[in-house]
Amino acid sequence: MDLNYSPGEVAFRDEVRTWIRESLPEDIRDKVLNYRELTKEDLLGWHRRLATKGWVAPFWPVEWGGTNWTVVQRYIFEEECETAGCPPIVAFGVRMCAPVLLRFGTPEQKQRFLPRIYDGDDFWVQGYSEPGAGSDLASLKTRAVRDGDHYVVTGQKIWTTLGHYGDWIFCLVRTDATREKRQEGISFLLIDMKSPGITVRPIVLMDQGHEVNEVFFDDVRVPAANLVHEEGKGWTVAKYLLGYERMGTGRIALSKRELVRVKTLAARTRVNGGTLLDDPRFRDRITRVEVELMALEITNLRFLDQLRRGDRPPGAEVSMLKIRGTEIQQAITEMMMQTAGPFAHPYRAVDATAAFDTFTASLTGRYMNLRKATIYAGSNEIQRNIIAKATLGL
Amino acid sequence: MDFEYSEEQRLLSETIRRFLATGYNFDARAKIVASPAGHSDDVWAALAEMGVLSVPFGSEHGGFGGTTIDMMVVMEALGEALVVEPYLATVGLGGQFIARAGTKAQQDAILPGLIQGKTKMAFAHTERGARYDLAHVTTRARAAGDGFTLDGEKCVVLHGGAADLLVVSARTDGGDTDARGITLFLVPRNARGLTVTQARGVDAHRVAEVRLSGVTVGRDAVIGAEGQGLPVIEGVVDYATVLVCAEAVGAIKYAHDATLDYLKTRRQFGVPIGTFQALQHRMVDILISYEQARSIATLACVKIDSGDDVERRRIVSAAKIKIADAARHVSQEAVQLHGGMGMTEELKISHTFRRLTMIAQMFGDADHHLARFAASK
Numbered sequence: 001m002d003l004n005y006s007p008g009e010v011a012f013r014d015e016v017r018t019w020i021r022e023s024l025p026e027d028i029r030d031k032v033l034n035y036r037e038l039t040k041e042d043l044l045g046w047h048r049r050l051a052t053k054g055w056v057a058p059f060w061p062v063e064w065g066g067t068n069w070t071v072v073q074r075y076i077f078e079e080e081c082e083t084a085g086c087p088p089i090v091a092f093g094v095r096m097c098a099p100v101l102l103r104f105g106t107p108e109q110k111q112r113f114l115p116r117i118y119d120g121d122d123f124w125v126q127g128y129s130e131p132g133a134g135s136d137l138a139s140l141k142t143r144a145v146r147d148g149d150h151y152v153v154t155g156q157k158i159w160t161t162l163g164h165y166g167d168w169i170f171c172l173v174r175t176d177a178t179r180e181k182r183q184e185g186i187s188f189l190l191i192d193m194k195s196p197g198i199t200v201r202p203i204v205l206m207d208q209g210h211e212v213n214e215v216f217f218d219d220v221r222v223p224a225a226n227l228v229h230e231e232g233k234g235w236t237v238a239k240y241l242l243g244y245e246r247m248g249t250g251r252i253a254l255s256k257r258e259l260v261r262v263k264t265l266a267a268r269t270r271v272n273g274g275t276l277l278d279d280p281r282f283r284d285r286i287t288r289v290e291v292e293l294m295a296l297e298i299t300n301l302r303f304l305d306q307l308r309r310g311d312r313p314p315g316a317e318v319s320m321l322k323i324r325g326t327e328i329q330q331a332i333t334e335m336m337m338q339t340a341g342p343f344a345h346p347y348r349a350v351d352a353t354a355a356f357d358t359f360t361a362s363l364t365g366r367y368m369n370l371r372k373a374t375i376y377a378g379s380n381e382i383q384r385n386i387i388a389k390a391t392l393g394l
Numbered sequence: 395m396d397f398e399y400s401e402e403q404r405l406l407s408e409t410i411r412r413f414l415a416t417g418y419n420f421d422a423r424a425k426i427v428a429s430p431a432g433h434s435d436d437v438w439a440a441l442a443e444m445g446v447l448s449v450p451f452g453s454e455h456g457g458f459g460g461t462t463i464d465m466m467v468v469m470e471a472l473g474e475a476l477v478v479e480p481y482l483a484t485v486g487l488g489g490q491f492i493a494r495a496g497t498k499a500q501q502d503a504i505l506p507g508l509i510q511g512k513t514k515m516a517f518a519h520t521e522r523g524a525r526y527d528l529a530h531v532t533t534r535a536r537a538a539g540d541g542f543t544l545d546g547e548k549c550v551v552l553h554g555g556a557a558d559l560l561v562v563s564a565r566t567d568g569g570d571t572d573a574r575g576i577t578l579f580l581v582p583r584n585a586r587g588l589t590v591t592q593a594r595g596v597d598a599h600r601v602a603e604v605r606l607s608g609v610t611v612g613r614d615a616v617i618g619a620e621g622q623g624l625p626v627i628e629g630v631v632d633y634a635t636v637l638v639c640a641e642a643v644g645a646i647k648y649a650h651d652a653t654l655d656y657l658k659t660r661r662q663f664g665v666p667i668g669t670f671q672a673l674q675h676r677m678v679d680i681l682i683s684y685e686q687a688r689s690i691a692t693l694a695c696v697k698i699d700s701g702d703d704v705e706r707r708r709i710v711s712a713a714k715i716k717i718a719d720a721a722r723h724v725s726q727e728a729v730q731l732h733g734g735m736g737m738t739e740e741l742k743i744s745h746t747f748r749r750l751t752m753i754a755q756m757f758g759d760a761d762h763h764l765a766r767f768a769a770s771k
């Protein structure tokens with residue numbers, strides 16, 4: 001066993017670091033590090049730079065643009081990106097839709113969609129959840145009725161992240177309402193969001209940001225060629241995808257960066273003649289999160305290594321990473337807000353002329369926003385149910 | 395021992411609640427929050443009409459002469475409805491300085507109008523870098539003519555924009571964090587040299603930055619003894635701390651009720667989600683947090699009226715520790731158990747989350763009060 005990077009891995013890290021330093025626009029980095037909202041163009045701009053370099057989808061097969069990196073290299077890459085303040089690669093195309101197409105898509109579907117995902121030509125979003133189908137996803141009701149070469153889709157999706165940026169949406173739809181086993185009547189459809197009959201409505205979250213939406217489908221005609229895998233086999237596809245989705249939700253590298261940020265903020269905050277970082281209560285709290293994160297980093301690498309050896313899609317173990325990873329993210333945002341103490345109170349300027357500390361306000365905004373992390377991508381309660389059943393056999 | 399509210403207290407509670415149920419439902423509140431002023435004069439007039447503004451003040455000024463338990467009754471109701479009017483700023487902070495340390499002339503001039511809803515107040519004290527240190531005052535008051543000239547900057551002044559009268563702390567003597575040398579001044583909102591800029595708080599309460607540049611006041615503007623302001627400030631801030639603890643009990647109660655209701659009505663997997671044992675236990679813990687919060691707030695409300703200074707500090711800190719923990723625990727769990735819906739602006743639960751989050755951090759967070767509790771005695 002050896003937990004150190006090899007000389008080759010160190011060289012790789014330096015290469016990535018240098019490239020990012022030269023390629024990441026300063027204004028974008030500033031936005032990321034100061035928690036300001038990224039526009040669609042910000043996200044796609046960075047995506048395209050990576051695509052040009054050949055690094056946007058490292059884990060895809062090489063013939064589609066993958067890099068053939070080892071698990072450790074991928075991890076190094078991710079860590080360098082987060083540390084430097086790169087925008088996230090929006091997961092819905094590269095990390096979700098693409099693995100599904102690679103595994104279940106027809107040659108035509110691959111040819112049509114994968115290069116556009118790679119180049120950032122299409123912005124993909126995820127249409128799984130419905131008002132009545134959250135944790136119980138299999139109870140979804142959005143209907144797709146076959147009509148010649150088309151499906152006609154009617155229903156509603158909710159919580160669609162960045163749906164207002166979306167060019168395409170992959171959806172779980174019900175193609176057969178008569179099956180006794182609900183999962184068997186579900187299919188996986190790719191839908192062009194410019195199709196007539198689609199309406200996107202914003203949902204404002206408690207931090208007052210707009211990132212999720214309701215998407216309504218009113219007799220939307222979708223070519224049958226956009227069905228992925230067989231009709232009625234959508235659940236298999238969905239489950240395959242969820243493993244990939246959850247793998248990304250631990251955000252360990254991000255938490256490492258943010259932990260450093262908490263320390264910086266605490267070291268700048270004066271209390272009782274010293275700094276908040278010297279305050280034993282606060283310091284112990286940071287330390288506990290830090291050591292939890294150290295352990296999780298290794299847990300993550302161990303699981304990734306097992307995954308590589310087994311050459312299989314991620315299983316129940318990613319649920320552990322999701323649970324601990326999101327708990328750590330939340331603990332960090334909570335401490336960050338606490339560094340602001342009473343100054344966390346002002347949130348939005350009322351007078352246009354007011355000198356207003358938007359950075360401090362963004363700390364509270366993030367604390368509120370990150371409450372989502374234990375809810376989305378399968379709530380942490382559902383993750384625990386999965387582990388209890390699949391891993392422990394309870 | 396008797397833990398029941400008196401008949402009079404029950405009546406007070408019912409009167410306020412009846413009003414809030416119609417005049418301050420979720421939609422009405424949303425309109426008030428979005429209005430230019432961020433609070434409602436009509437609601438303020440109604441609170442005056444019901445006698446709610448009079449509760450802690452003496453009968454000689456038209457007050458009700460109530461105890462802090464009477465105030466708990468009020469604060470709980472305001473907390474449940476998430477009222478954003480400047481009640482705490484006026485009755486719990488500004489007015490308290492006048493009632494406790496003001497001259498008879500000041501009391502006669504201010505309190506009747508305050509009680510009638512004509513005068514709103516705020517306490518301009520906290521400065522950048524002060525965090526929770528009440529002795530950190532760099533704003534200067536220099537003797538000039540027969541009065542003083544004030545210069546400095548105050549921030550996170552609760553409802554500073556709505557106030558007609560501000561109580562401003564300033565140094566007449568001593569270094570930036572000395573206990574001695576702080577003096578309290580009464581400054582009208584429209585005084586020359588005073589500028590106020592407002593922000594909407596995380597919890598939709600308004601907070602202000604107050605800049606004093608060459609503001610002149612007369613000797614009659616001094617509240618209490620010159621240079622002796624800190625003990626008065628500590629007493630009033632402790633009182634206000636207990637009031638927000640009581641307010642939190644109301645907000646926690648709402649979060650408890652709304653979450654319990656959601657567990658019974660939201661169905662997934664063909665059953666109400668409240669049938670899942672994993673969630674039942676979480677709901678039980680919310681209930682325990684609520685009961686514990688109510689107990690410690692009650693204890694603090696009783697003791698703050700009877701205890702000496704040392705006991706007062708201990709009990710107030712004890713209350714704030716428990717309340718901060720309960721506020722955090724219950725607000726987080728309530729959102730979590732509501733799933734995605736808990737994250738939206740559309741439900742009152744997220745607004746309750748925001749208020750509880752701020753209460754946890756107001757007048758000292760749990761860490762601050764842990765240290766103060768440990769140091770007392």
Ligand SMILES: Cc1cc2nc3c(=O)[nH]c(=O)nc-3n(C[C@H](O)[C@H](O)[C@H](O)COP(=O)(O)OP(=O)(O)OC[C@H]3O[C@@H](n4cnc5c(N)ncnc54)[C@H](O)[C@@H]3O)c2cc1C
Binds near residue numbers: 127161376730
């Ligand atoms: C910010 C955000 C972004 C999102 N983005 C997307 C997206 O892009 N696309 C998409 O399709 N969806 C998205 N979602 C939806 C997300 O996947 C759902 O919110 C999630 O699955 C929970 O469903 P729900 O909100 O309906 O809560 P519910 O399922 O109603 O759950 C309510 C509570 O009950 C608990 N619960 C439910 N069942 C059980 C059980 N059996 N045992 C124990 N506890 C249980 C839950 O954990 C939760 O605490 C997003 C959600 C959020 C908040």
